[in-house]
Amino acid sequence: MFPFSAIVAQDGMKQALMIAAVDRSIGGVLLFGDRGTGKSTAIRALASLLPKMRAVTGCPFNADPDLDHCSCDRCSDPKRKSRLVQVPVVDLPLGVTEDRVVGALDIERALVQGEKSFDPGLLARANRGFLYIDEVNLLEDHIVDLLLDVAASGENLVEREGLSVRHPARFVLVGSGNPEEGELRPQLIDRFGLTVEVKTSTDVKSRVEVIKRRDVYERDPKTFGKKWSRADGTLRRRIVKARERLDAVVLGDEILLKSAEICMALGTDGSRGELTLMRAARAHAALDGAESVSFEHLRKVAPMALSHRMRRNPLDDSSASARVERVLEQEL
Amino acid sequence: MISALPQQDGLLTALLVAVNPDGLGGAVLRALSGPDRDAWLAELRQLLPAEAPFVKVPINVGFDRLLGGLDFAATVAGGKPVFSTGLLEAANGGVLCLAMAERITDSTAAIVTQALDTGGIRIERDGLAGKRETSFGVVALDEGLEPEEALSAGLGDRLAFHVSSDALAEMRDIDVGFTRDDVSRAQDRLMSIALPDAVLGVLVQTALAFGIDSVRAELLAAEAARTAAALLGKTRVDEEDAALGARLVFSSRATRLPAEQPPEEAPPERPENERSDSDPDNDPDSEPQLSGEMPDELVVDAVRAAIPEGLLEMLADGSANRQTASGGRSPMKTKSRRRGRPIGVKASTDLGSSRLNLLATLKAAAPWQTLRGRERAAASTPADAPRLELRREDLHVSRYQDNVETSTIFVVDASGSQAAQRLAEVKGAIELLLNDCYVRRDQVALIAFRGDAAETLLPPTRALARVKRSLASLPGGGATPLANGLDAARELASSVVRQGRVPVVVLLTDGRANVARDGAQGADAATVDALAAARLLRAEGLKALLVDTSRRPRPRARELAAAMGAHYVPLPFADAASISATVQRNVA
Numbered sequence: 001m002f003p004f005s006a007i008v009a010q011d012g013m014k015q016a017l018m019i020a021a022v023d024r025s026i027g028g029v030l031l032f033g034d035r036g037t038g039k040s041t042a043i044r045a046l047a048s049l050l051p052k053m054r055a056v057t058g059c060p061f062n063a064d065p066d067l068d069h070c071s072c073d074r075c076s077d078p079k080r081k082s083r084l085v086q087v088p089v090v091d092l093p094l095g096v097t098e099d100r101v102v103g104a105l106d107i108e109r110a111l112v113q114g115e116k117s118f119d120p121g122l123l124a125r126a127n128r129g130f131l132y133i134d135e136v137n138l139l140e141d142h143i144v145d146l147l148l149d150v151a152a153s154g155e156n157l158v159e160r161e162g163l164s165v166r167h168p169a170r171f172v173l174v175g176s177g178n179p180e181e182g183e184l185r186p187q188l189i190d191r192f193g194l195t196v197e198v199k200t201s202t203d204v205k206s207r208v209e210v211i212k213r214r215d216v217y218e219r220d221p222k223t224f225g226k227k228w229s230r231a232d233g234t235l236r237r238r239i240v241k242a243r244e245r246l247d248a249v250v251l252g253d254e255i256l257l258k259s260a261e262i263c264m265a266l267g268t269d270g271s272r273g274e275l276t277l278m279r280a281a282r283a284h285a286a287l288d289g290a291e292s293v294s295f296e297h298l299r300k301v302a303p304m305a306l307s308h309r310m311r312r313n314p315l316d317d318s319s320a321s322a323r324v325e326r327v328l329e330q331e332l
Numbered sequence: 333m334i335s336a337l338p339q340q341d342g343l344l345t346a347l348l349v350a351v352n353p354d355g356l357g358g359a360v361l362r363a364l365s366g367p368d369r370d371a372w373l374a375e376l377r378q379l380l381p382a383e384a385p386f387v388k389v390p391i392n393v394g395f396d397r398l399l400g401g402l403d404f405a406a407t408v409a410g411g412k413p414v415f416s417t418g419l420l421e422a423a424n425g426g427v428l429c430l431a432m433a434e435r436i437t438d439s440t441a442a443i444v445t446q447a448l449d450t451g452g453i454r455i456e457r458d459g460l461a462g463k464r465e466t467s468f469g470v471v472a473l474d475e476g477l478e479p480e481e482a483l484s485a486g487l488g489d490r491l492a493f494h495v496s497s498d499a500l501a502e503m504r505d506i507d508v509g510f511t512r513d514d515v516s517r518a519q520d521r522l523m524s525i526a527l528p529d530a531v532l533g534v535l536v537q538t539a540l541a542f543g544i545d546s547v548r549a550e551l552l553a554a555e556a557a558r559t560a561a562a563l564l565g566k567t568r569v570d571e572e573d574a575a576l577g578a579r580l581v582f583s584s585r586a587t588r589l590p591a592e593q594p595p596e597e598a599p600p601e602r603p604e605n606e607r608s609d610s611d612p613d614n615d616p617d618s619e620p621q622l623s624g625e626m627p628d629e630l631v632v633d634a635v636r637a638a639i640p641e642g643l644l645e646m647l648a649d650g651s652a653n654r655q656t657a658s659g660g661r662s663p664m665k666t667k668s669r670r671r672g673r674p675i676g677v678k679a680s681t682d683l684g685s686s687r688l689n690l691l692a693t694l695k696a697a698a699p700w701q702t703l704r705g706r707e708r709a710a711a712s713t714p715a716d717a718p719r720l721e722l723r724r725e726d727l728h729v730s731r732y733q734d735n736v737e738t739s740t741i742f743v744v745d746a747s748g749s750q751a752a753q754r755l756a757e758v759k760g761a762i763e764l765l766l767n768d769c770y771v772r773r774d775q776v777a778l779i780a781f782r783g784d785a786a787e788t789l790l791p792p793t794r795a796l797a798r799v800k801r802s803l804a805s806l807p808g809g810g811a812t813p814l815a816n817g818l819d820a821a822r823e824l825a826s827s828v829v830r831q832g833r834v835p836v837v838v839l840l841t842d843g844r845a846n847v848a849r850d851g852a853q854g855a856d857a858a859t860v861d862a863l864a865a866a867r868l869l870r871a872e873g874l875k876a877l878l879v880d881t882s883r884r885p886r887p888r889a890r891e892l893a894a895a896m897g898a899h900y901v902p903l904p905f906a907d908a909a910s911i912s913a914t915v916q917r918n919v920a
Contacts, residue, residue, distance in 0.1 A: 093454040095395035100456035107459040110698035135442040207536045
């Protein structure tokens with residue numbers, strides 16, 4: 001795995017992913033933009049940055065031993081044990097079939113033993129973690145439908161082949177794609193808390209650095225990983241600290257007022273924009289180690305929190321982030 | 333040790349891909365099928381190590397074959413699920429050859445792309461979950477004739493070489509001068525070849541000078557340079573290798589020529605804030621370890637000399653489409669060409685012409701096997717009965733939904749008979765229609781005719797803002813070459829049909845033709861030609877709509893509509909809603 005901290009520049013992208021890691025309630029991150037900018041690399045690398053979590057041993061849904069009421073065999077066992085596990089970052093690959101997403105009858109047990117049993121799918125595995133969709137705009141519609149419903153309810157309900165299973169599926173959606181390769185359904189875009197438009201750098205030095213690191217990594221991934229493990233560790237500690245501090249970060253009235261004004265000026269749909277903006281600004285402040293949210297924090301996160309929530313005008317092709325910038329210029 | 337690489341780019345690319353298929357991603361052969369293309373493929377296969385697989389992927393490949401899936405026969409025979417290996421896994425260590433690459437779906441292209449990027453595939457299908465390592469090079473056989481018929485941009489971006497039919501023809505009857513043994517020796521050396529920073533800097537600066545956005549191009553050029561160095565037995569990549577890599581990789585991706593302007597003056601769409609976004613240690617002031625402001629001349633010249641002539645012209649007058657040049661396919665073509673997608677399965681005892689869904693059928697049958705086995709035993713059926721017993725009620729079929737995409741072709745009469753005010757009204761009507769096209773995710777194309785010719789202002793695109801812009805800047809005045817306009821519409825419509833979309837022609841005119849096909853002035857000949865052109869449109873079975881823009885509806889336009897088999901709508905009554913409804917009816 002290419003280390004997160006070895007990714008050159010692309011600060012907006014890295015910041016958005018870290019914010020999403022600090023406060024899961026913001027909802028996920030959608031990265032879109034130029035080819036070859038390391039979108040997938042960054043998301044795949046996120047996994048190793050996430051602090052471990054406690055889960056019931058053997059539970060297919062990674063249930064939290066203290067908080068979740070999971071009804072699986074392992075969780076129902078009074079002598080159940082728990083352990084620290086990696087936070088799952090589950091890939092939803094293209095070409096995935098419905099049965100693997102939601103889970104289905106375990107075909108092997110049915111065939112060999114003649115038993116009905118549930119084989120959990122990707123949504124089960126992604127519970128309490130991240131669900132990553134690369135090339136999100138190429139995902140088939142019927143799979144998108146499944147995701148939309150589960151992402152909103154946090155619960156996966158399987159009624160098929162005579163099985164009736166209900167299990168928690170609270171995951172953060174992370175997606176990457178290229179808008180030139182097909183439009184995203186507005187409902188799907190709405191499930192993402194933050195979006196970042198990733199652009200290629202035109203700076204010679206950073207481009208050289210990108211290639212050099214890629215090259216070194218590909219020749220010897222292990223040594224490369226070791227070299228960057230300290231930097232990754234620093235980021236991980238920042239995330240842990242920010243999580244601890246999150247609730248204590250002060251959100252002043254003037255910040256709330258300003259975020260409402262910004263959202264109004266942009267005409268964002270619904271109150272989700274405001275909520276996301278506030279939460280993202282708070283997580284950003286927490287990552288910075290600040291005690292309260294400042295205008296500067298608001299300014300930094302506003303484009304990623306709002307640019308996908310404005311009503312789209314098909315005849316105006318100035319980019320959404322440019323429109324956000326314009327409003328920020330006036331408001332801040 | 334061999335001292336020189338082949339001169340011909342055709343041979344050279346085959347040789348380099350043979351040495352380093354997965355590092356280079358592979359090649360796009362943009363040529364029709366024929367002896368030249370076969371010769372390239374034969375050259376590659378003859379140079380590839382004997383044990384390296386060469387897997388051909390047919391155009392209609394399903395995800396199950398690509399990724400692997402349930403093997404029904406073996407599953408039934410064995411009484412437990414058996415999975416077959418997919419083509420991507422089978423290509424491990426060798427080459428994956430995509431037939432008719434310009435027509436593969438975006439999803440197929442994306443799956444191949446992901447495999448290239450991650451060196452493996454993730455399978456989550458039919459009850460199988462797993463990760464398989466596989467690395468291979470791709471040879472995409474792109475038979476597209478028009479610029480917009482091309483390999484998916486994302487995949488094209490990852491394949492180092494874009495080989496033209498000219499380059500293929502050039503290598504006829506020439507010996508590559510390298511053997512399979514040379515190739516494997518080069519492979520052994522490949523990892524130990526150094527890539528000096530200065531050489532990398534040159535490559536990056538050259539790419540920027542030619543307006544190439546994707547960092548991947550530089551990576552691939554560096555890899556090509558390294559591969560060349562390995563073949564020549566060098567220990568480090570030098571300037572000559574860099575020039576070779578840059579020439580082969582950049583020439584097809586250039587979006588502009590290195591002007592006298594410094595590379596800092598990048599395309600205008602780049603936001604100013606980018607610099608502030610990047611690392612503090614990337615401050616441009618602290619840069620100068622690299623070899624100076626301008627890219628290395630030798631390398632730039634090598635690239636410049638290799639840019640195909642057509643592209644060169646476009647670059648010179650600045651009309652090259654950024655996206656087309658950088659990735660192979662323009663943005664308006666990138667939406668998948670879906671012919672119908674599965675929307676689920678349903679139980680059905682009657683198969684008819686539907687496709688049996690094996691998995692659903694098996695799953696329906698599976699839980700009952702033990703039970704049925706007992707029944708069978710009770711009925712004392714012979715012992716050689718199948719281990720898996722399928723019954724009629726288990727059958728499931730896949731449901732597909734046809735998803736036809738429409739391209740609306742607006743053909744606008746911009747002649748003088750359309751007084752300025754009428755033209756403005758026409759523009760307004762089209763603009764209203766554009767909103768509607770947006771809702772339906774239609775593509776839109778724009779043709780205008782005036783003076784002595786028709787011009788395709790925009791090929792089919794989904795970028796409606798561009799349509800609006802080009803409409804706004806459309807001048808009016810001049811004679812009415814109606815027949816030319818209709819001919820242009822017919823040509824564009826047939827290219828749309830070839831891409832599997834449904835064209836709808838919306839003609840906005842008052843029907844008063846006065847320029848014939850041969851350019852002669854005069855209403856009579858012009859009308860005859862226009863009617864003939866209209867009948868041709870009808871003969872092609874194209875769906876059409878004529879909006880009569882004259883102040884008072886005239887029989888002339890109505891006759892024209894009849895000749896082209898179009899619905900006739902006079903503008904005074906043609907508000908956007910009614911036109912849109914008519915378009916919709918035509919599509920349905």
